[in-house]
Amino acid sequence: MKLRHLLLLPLLVATVALSGCGLWNKIFKHGENVQPPKPLAEFTPTVQVEKLWSTRIGDGSGRSGVRLQPTFADGKLYLISTDGKIEALDAATGKEVWEQSTSVGGGIWPFKHKKPGPDARYAGGPTVLGNLLVVGTLDGHVYGMDATSGKQLWSAAVDDEVVSPPAIDAGTVYVRTNSGYVYAFDANSGERKWLYDQANVPLLSLRGNGPLLAAHGVVMFGSDDGNVVSLRSDTGAIQWKVPITKGLGRTDIQKLNDADDQLQLDGNILYATAYHGELTAIDAAQGQVAWNRPFSSYVGVGVADTQLVGVDDDSLVWAFSKDGGGDLWKQDALQYHWLTAPAIQGQYAVVAGVEGYVHWLDLSDGKLAARMRLSKDAIRARPVVNGDTVYVEDVKGHVAAYRINASP
16 A cells, blocks of 8 residues: 555644644544634525435445545436445436445455455546446446446456546546556547556645546646646647646645646636645646646635636635636635535535535625535535536535525
C-alpha cells in the first residue's frame, strides 16, 4: 500500500495547523474538528424546497474517503457503494429500475487484513454515456456495463485504486488511478489504447482525485502536484501543463498543493482551483492563463452565467466575476462546515456539508435562501442538478431528491 493513500493519517491527526485535517478527522471519526462548524443561524427562506423522495445505496462510501455522488442520465439516477452495490433508479420517483449486488470480503479500507472477496468495491463513478456505464474499484479494476440492465460488458485491470469518475468521449473511456496514471480504453471492448504516467506524485497528498474532463480531442485534469494537464486523447501525449499553485511553505504539510478539484469548462475557458493555490482561468485550446487570483480550495467552483461560485478551505463561500475574477460577495455563515463544491441551480448555488445539511444561496448576493437536512452524516460530493431538481448523497449512502419552487 502506498503511503500517500493514507495521507499520513497519524501525522495529520497530530498536526492541528492543517485546515484539511479537520475534514479528514470528521470523516474518519479519529478525532474532533480542529475548528467546529459555525452554529447555523435562523433565516427566512426565500425559496420553497420540497423533498421528492429518499433512499439508500448500501453503505455509501464507508470509510474510504471517496466522494461518491449520483449520476443523472436519460431520466435515471445511477448509484454505487464501496460495499458492492450498484443500481439505477427512476430519477423522478426514486423507484428501482435495476440493481446488482456483490458481497465484498476482506477488511475495511484502508485496513484490510485478509484477501478480499469479489472485486466490487465500487469507488470511481459511475459514469454513463448512452448505453454504457463505467465504474472503477478500490481494488484496481474498471468495468463497462450495460446501462439499461447492469450486465457486465467488459473489464480491465489498472495499477491502483480508481477513486474518481472515469470519462467517456468519442468511443474511448478514460480512467485515472490514485498513483498518477491515466488510462485510455476502447469503449466497446475495454482494450487499452494508451497509458500516461504522471511520474511525479507527491508523497503527501489530499485523499482523492478530481474527475477527468474529456472534450474536443483532449483529456484534462488537475494533478496532485498543483498543475492542470491537458493530454491528447488519441495518444496520451501532453498538450500543455499549467501550474496553479506555488507550493510555498517550510513543511511538507504546508506545501500540500493538490489541484484535485472538479475542473469546469465554460466555452473555451477552463476554471481550476488548487489547495494552497489559485483560482485560474485557462484558455483550454492553448493552455494560456487568462487570469488568476489567490484562492485555496480543494473542491472547485460552480459556473453561473456571469459569475463563479467557490468554497475556500475554511468553507467560506465566494462569488467572483468571470471577467477577471473580481470579488462579488462572500458568505461566512457556513464556515467550517467543510462544504462540497457548489452546484448551480438557476439563480441559486447549492452546497452541502459535514452535518448533512443542504443549503441554497442566492446568486445575486450570497444570502441563504433555503436549507434542508438529508441526514446527520457528512455530505462530501457536489450536489447533482437536473433542472428544478437536485440530488444529494451522504457518506453512508443516503440519497434524496429535492425540488425548488418559484415562490416560498
